Amino acid sequence: MKYTILIFLILFSAPSWAQSNTQNTDRFLDIQELKTPSGIPVWLVEDHSVPVISLQFAFKGAGSLLERPQQQGLTQLLSNMMDEGAGPLDSQAFQQALSDHSISLSFSGGRDQFGGSLKALTIHKNKAFELLELALTQPRFDAEPLERMKQANMSRIKNSMTDPNWIAARLMNDRAFAGHPYAQNSGGTLSTLPTITGDDLRKFVKNEFSRERLMIAVSGDITAKEALTKIDTIFSSFPHVKREMDLVPTPLKNKNTIILFEQDIPQTIIKIIFPGIRQGEQDYYAAKIMNHIFGAGGFGSRLMEEIREKEGLTYGIYSHLSQMEWAETLSISTSTQNENVKKLLSLIKAEANKIKETPITENELQNAKDYILGSMPLALTSTNALSSIMLSLQIDNLPATYLDTLDTHINAVTLEEIQAVAQRLLDMDNALIILVGQPQNIDNTSIVTTLPNVE
Amino acid sequence: MKFFLTFFSLLSLLPITVHAALFNAESIQLDNGLQIIAIPNHRAPIVHHMLWYKAGAAQEITGHSGVAHFLEHLLFKGTNHPERPLAAGEFSKHIQKLGGRDNAFTSNDATVFHQTVSKKHLKTVMQMEADRMRHAIPPEEHVLSERDVIIEERNQRTDNNPHARFYEQMRSALFSEHPYGRPIIGWSKEIQAMNSTDTKNFYNRWYHPNNAILVITGDVTLDEILPNIQSIYGVIPKGTDIPIRHFPVIPDFEGKTVVTQHESQIKQPQWTRGYRVPSFHKNKEDALALQVLENILDGGATTRLYKKLTVEKKKAINVSLSYSPNNYGTASLWISATPAEGTSLQELETEIDALLTDLIAHGVTDQEISEAKTRLKNSAIFARDSLSTPAQIIGQALVTGSNLKDIETWDIQIDSVTKDQIQNVSNRYLKTGEQETYNYVTGYLLPKEETQK
Numbered sequence: 001m002k003y004t005i006l007i008f009l010i011l012f013s014a015p016s017w018a019q020s021n022t023q024n025t026d027r028f029l030d031i032q033e034l035k036t037p038s039g040i041p042v043w044l045v046e047d048h049s050v051p052v053i054s055l056q057f058a059f060k061g062a063g064s065l066l067e068r069p070q071q072q073g074l075t076q077l078l079s080n081m082m083d084e085g086a087g088p089l090d091s092q093a094f095q096q097a098l099s100d101h102s103i104s105l106s107f108s109g110g111r112d113q114f115g116g117s118l119k120a121l122t123i124h125k126n127k128a129f130e131l132l133e134l135a136l137t138q139p140r141f142d143a144e145p146l147e148r149m150k151q152a153n154m155s156r157i158k159n160s161m162t163d164p165n166w167i168a169a170r171l172m173n174d175r176a177f178a179g180h181p182y183a184q185n186s187g188g189t190l191s192t193l194p195t196i197t198g199d200d201l202r203k204f205v206k207n208e209f210s211r212e213r214l215m216i217a218v219s220g221d222i223t224a225k226e227a228l229t230k231i232d233t234i235f236s237s238f239p240h241v242k243r244e245m246d247l248v249p250t251p252l253k254n255k256n257t258i259i260l261f262e263q264d265i266p267q268t269i270i271k272i273i274f275p276g277i278r279q280g281e282q283d284y285y286a287a288k289i290m291n292h293i294f295g296a297g298g299f300g301s302r303l304m305e306e307i308r309e310k311e312g313l314t315y316g317i318y319s320h321l322s323q324m325e326w327a328e329t330l331s332i333s334t335s336t337q338n339e340n341v342k343k344l345l346s347l348i349k350a351e352a353n354k355i356k357e358t359p360i361t362e363n364e365l366q367n368a369k370d371y372i373l374g375s376m377p378l379a380l381t382s383t384n385a386l387s388s389i390m391l392s393l394q395i396d397n398l399p400a401t402y403l404d405t406l407d408t409h410i411n412a413v414t415l416e417e418i419q420a421v422a423q424r425l426l427d428m429d430n431a432l433i434i435l436v437g438q439p440q441n442i443d444n445t446s447i448v449t450t451l452p453n454v455e
Numbered sequence: 456m457k458f459f460l461t462f463f464s465l466l467s468l469l470p471i472t473v474h475a476a477l478f479n480a481e482s483i484q485l486d487n488g489l490q491i492i493a494i495p496n497h498r499a500p501i502v503h504h505m506l507w508y509k510a511g512a513a514q515e516i517t518g519h520s521g522v523a524h525f526l527e528h529l530l531f532k533g534t535n536h537p538e539r540p541l542a543a544g545e546f547s548k549h550i551q552k553l554g555g556r557d558n559a560f561t562s563n564d565a566t567v568f569h570q571t572v573s574k575k576h577l578k579t580v581m582q583m584e585a586d587r588m589r590h591a592i593p594p595e596e597h598v599l600s601e602r603d604v605i606i607e608e609r610n611q612r613t614d615n616n617p618h619a620r621f622y623e624q625m626r627s628a629l630f631s632e633h634p635y636g637r638p639i640i641g642w643s644k645e646i647q648a649m650n651s652t653d654t655k656n657f658y659n660r661w662y663h664p665n666n667a668i669l670v671i672t673g674d675v676t677l678d679e680i681l682p683n684i685q686s687i688y689g690v691i692p693k694g695t696d697i698p699i700r701h702f703p704v705i706p707d708f709e710g711k712t713v714v715t716q717h718e719s720q721i722k723q724p725q726w727t728r729g730y731r732v733p734s735f736h737k738n739k740e741d742a743l744a745l746q747v748l749e750n751i752l753d754g755g756a757t758t759r760l761y762k763k764l765t766v767e768k769k770k771a772i773n774v775s776l777s778y779s780p781n782n783y784g785t786a787s788l789w790i791s792a793t794p795a796e797g798t799s800l801q802e803l804e805t806e807i808d809a810l811l812t813d814l815i816a817h818g819v820t821d822q823e824i825s826e827a828k829t830r831l832k833n834s835a836i837f838a839r840d841s842l843s844t845p846a847q848i849i850g851q852a853l854v855t856g857s858n859l860k861d862i863e864t865w866d867i868q869i870d871s872v873t874k875d876q877i878q879n880v881s882n883r884y885l886k887t888g889e890q891e892t893y894n895y896v897t898g899y900l901l902p903k904e905e906t907q908k
Binding site for chain 2: 092098099100121151154161164263264298310312313315376377378
């Protein structure tokens, strides 16, 4: 298998070109909400422009957050093993069947869900659906590929240990979500991976893959009728299991702390983490726009303008709103030469203060809205992108009409709301800061020498 | 909803018929030499606009590495256009305001600027890109701060990363005395010395319509956009004295060349070998055979390298082979492998050499060839399931000396590769063991040796 990660698009867009079409009946994306004969909900966008079909699905809740500490990496390993043999086909035979028909099949273990993605040419659709069904209903988890995948994961971890960005992300999760399963290493550790067995994987599939958790999105060169029939064949045998999670939301931990991991490199990797905001909260759309103006927008964002364009201190600086099932953050990522870390941190603080204290201009607000709404169609350029968007909406509990009406929410945001949400979110004294490198003149750091949940 | 309704007309083209062009690109050359490519894709009402200059890092003067890339950055620092001057940084901000995205990149052979916008803004984007073809004069203070940005870019991409520094050393050894041996971003010391005279000279030498290719893909046809292209790009005067791109012919190595790099951060050793092999431009027939061979050796989990070394023999965690034929000068082919726990790099190398020796002695099977060709041809259909990929493929091929016919009929040409041709390129380019001369460099990336306590 290949290390493919499902990228859940940041849903942050709306139609500008659609605005010029004034009919209300015009939808941004013509999502059909369907149900199979056996009752499985499916979202579909038919698009016959290229002879390609994409199917993406997720079992929401069946993610790495279910792993016990000694099982870290189980869902990662499961995602590697789902295409390593099923039914009568052993690992090589299964891979050969995919390859002979140019079928892309990949699985991904996220924190909150287990996902899968199938892409095939129309001429090979039947084979593609057949192999997906086989993989999901009769996975083999043979010893040979299992050991091979464990070795590949351990090698990946050893390789990552040289990567300062990976180290910073590992420390960020460990500290920001301390005490919650999100703090664990979903990629597994050098000591947990060897102990995971084929039976562990079987048990996870049996207990956690249920109809209640299933979400499906299909796009491309296929009709509704055919899609529904195929989906029933593939998925209807999963059991109905209603499950409550015994987890509670985890607020940001280790606030007002600077964590330092010393590494002999010329540049320090910097991550700053603040408490975030949830979709559904009143300030959510204001936060999206504020984040765009502050640091998510790349060139033109305030952080990029001040710190890269004026000062030449970094190649890139970005802010990012992230939302998981049980936690949400706003984070800033950047890097600079070791001697400039202090200056860069103080510039970020000055920018945070500025957007909190001084209202942004009408012009800035309008530009941000124009971009957010105007850039929406840019996300619709491939068959996979369409199914990926639909799956993200379902995972985030959003309606299929979400993108059709997003412009109303975005356009309603005011200057005052932007300032208020900046004051709520950008509190530098409440941030968790992660540094990897050899930063100079930084006081009060808490130095970490061993990476948590890696070895 | 509009853009899923009208495309049934395309359906007739979709079955894999041998004579259909892969991308249905349209082409024309303006009087000032600018080559235009339009690739219709009516899936969404958007366009991807790319301007390719046939000048990249390989056109830099020795001792001034990084200038092509530096200039790419400076093209975002405003213009002194007489009618529409643009302040530094305004280019990208304006594109964003239009709901678009833009960026640029530099390769060995090209510098490329690209934007994705709603179709209705295409004319604006053309005007902005055309304006900076001849009027980009960045203010001096921006030149200096941008040089600092590039130093940080190099730190981030290369100096923080032992794998990147190793690859840089490998390329430098493989292409010693050839411009392809320089890092595109430049050597640290040379980046620090770059100035606006360097970039001005490069700009004036190479940034002209007759040294560029405009590729537009999306919800347009050539007929529809040609009038605007004529009035916007067509009025830019032809450049004179554009140099002919010329590379030294470098001999094979008389001795085996090995790069051994020990790095304190490395926990997982890595084996790499780079071969100098022909590009599509230098030898089309060999390049096509090498593409099929690449896919036979590394076309997935069931092909030779992974199957033999990882699945069967358990000597490698992973192994990959990559060959990119799209170079104006000579190309390179890379094999890279991570040893299994308990396997030394030497042992791994012996296994890889044995596999290559077997390949040369016994060739490949008809079935392997047929499977590889199918995968390659299907990959061309998948490429159409993207707005920007066809533009990248066509732009990259054209700036490196291919023509549109070669690209549009690539699947047919791949089909025509014979077993003998594959045998022939294996034998000529992938030889191992003692030889008179060598076309490759072998590299070992290792942890720092522990000092005895």
